[in-house]
Amino acid sequence: MTVQAKRKFLIIGSFLMGFGTLGALDGIIFHQLLQWHSVVMETTRQGQIMSDGFFHLAVTITLIGGGLVLWIAGKPTDVTRGVQLLIGSFLIGGGVFNLLEGIINHHLLQIHRVKPGDPNALLYDLGFLAIGLGLFLAGYVIYRYARNSYVV
Incomplete structure (x- = not known):
């Protein structure tokens, strides 16, 4: 496998692992x-438990997929700045989960809030987005530093 392919698998796998971990x-x-x-x-x-179960199943599939892609990528140290790419992509994936989940579920679809019924529910939602x-x-x-330091 080429170094370029390893880099792509490392970035994609790390992103999926970050997304799945935050989920x-x-x-x-x-x-x-x-x-x-x-x-x-x-x-x-019962409906709440089932909806959470489907959510956990999707998160588990994402984590397994990310793990498989990282396994295919091989050791991050085989790639220039591979560890930084792994960490940066992981954090990006986690942030994207929080931002998507917060914007879509909390604000657009309004299917739940972080802490529904609380007088400060909006602050909890905004804090969730801020963390993301x-x-x-x-x-x-971290990712940009690793990409900018890359030597072909």
């Missing part, structure tokens, strides 16, 4: 431990 953390922390919300709130408890933006920007800075 898993969202499900574990907000859905299960804190029990603040489910994917679909306006349904029966922070992860994305940190990842982008």
